[in-house]
Amino acid sequence: MSEASDETQKSGSGMLKKLLWAGVAVGTVAIINAAIFHRTPPLMYRQTGGQAKWLPLPDGDIAYEVAGEGKPLLLLHAIGAGCSAFEWRHVFGPLSETRQVFAPDLLGFGKSDKPKITYTAETYLDLIADFIEQAIGQKTDIIASSLSAAFAVALAHRRPDLVDRLILVCPTGLQALSAPLQPAGKAITTALKLPVLGATLYNLITSRPGLRQYLKLRVYASPEPVDDALVTHFHRAAHQQGGDRVLPYFLGGYLNCNIADALAALPEAPKLLWGAAASETPIAQSEAFLEVRPDAQLVVLNNVGGLPHDEAPEAFLEIVKGWV
Known part of the structure; x- marks a missing residue:
């Protein structure tokens, strides 16, 4: 066998080994990712x-x-990783003293189902309408947080x-999370949906650590609640x-909801409640x-x-009870 053939075989063997090791690495990461979800206990307890x-x-x-x-x-509740009706835990009980209060986990969040579908703003508009019709059964007041306020x-x-x-609590829909879906957003969603x-x-x-940092820097004004x-x-x-199925669509802009025309056309203006130190939707x-x-x-609080409603529930309730 010639030296050239030997070199070719060695090169091919080296490439094969690299591919095999790459496959092992990818497979290991995939197993670790799956294990994180499988070993997480279910949300069995009541949230509110x-x-x-x-x-x-x-x-x-x-x-x-x-x-x-x-x-x-x-x-x-707001839309984001780990969000659920849990965010209403401090105000749900006091509000229910004078009202019949409903707090759902939206589709893809909390204890609700998380189907493999394309999540869009329309998904949630239809969901909320169905919930009001079938669970509540009559016209309702709504307190909504962040992007869900735009849906409302x-x-x-x-x-x-x-x-x-x-x-509306720190709402989006006019500046934040209001732009129409763009090709770049679709590409982001496609990339984030890749299995590994x-x-x-x-x-x-x-x-x-990631959640702790995010909650401290982007959600709460004080580190104490975190x-x-x-x-x-x-x-x-x-x-x-x-639980990871909504975020790619959220980050890609599929859930964006521009409410400029809808807000202007409402027969009664909404009440606005804002945290002065809000980061995602600044005052x-x-x-x-x-x-x-x-x-x-x-x-403004x-x-x-x-x-x-979670960081300053007493102040929140004092304001809201005067409105509802």
Whole structure:
């Protein structure tokens, strides 16, 4: 055999070994990613203290909690990794003293089903409408947080028979998360849905250190609420089976919802409640809402971040109870 043939064989053998080791590495990462989800315990406990119920819908079953009597009040949580009705834990009980309060985990979050579907703003508009019709059964007031506040405005405009008064907490829809879907966004979603790459990035973002850092820097104004119990809950909620299915669509812009026209057309202006230290939706963005609806009432809570109902529940309740 010639020296050239020997070199070719050695080169081919070396390439094969590299490919085999690369395959082993990818397989190992995939196993680790899967193990993180499989070993995460389910969210068995009640998140808000209400009666736990389920609503079967075409795309999947929706977990929700309900308590109290009186005119219905629907609480809609923010959209993001680890989000759920848990964010209403401190205000659900007090609000249910005078109202019948509903707090669902939206599709893809918390204890609700997490189907393999394309998640869009329309997915959630249809879901919220179905929930009001089938679980609540009558027109309802809504308190909604962040992107869900944009969904609430859009639905109130589309279905005035379902939605009465609105309270929007650090809402998006005019500046943040309002742009139409772009090709670059589709590419981001496609990349994040790749089995190994997407799961690895998701597990890095939603690791305990990653969540702790994000909650401290981007969600809460004070580090005090970000204790081990809070981080554990977000980590557990983020790693339920299928818990990584919404984030690629969210980051790609599929859930963006521009509410400029809907907000302007509402017969009654919503109430706006903002944390002065909110990072994801800074208080400066409230100006756009007041430009569209100068008749809207804005209340700002100082030294509070993007979840004022969780970070400053007493102040939140004092304001909201005067509105509902």
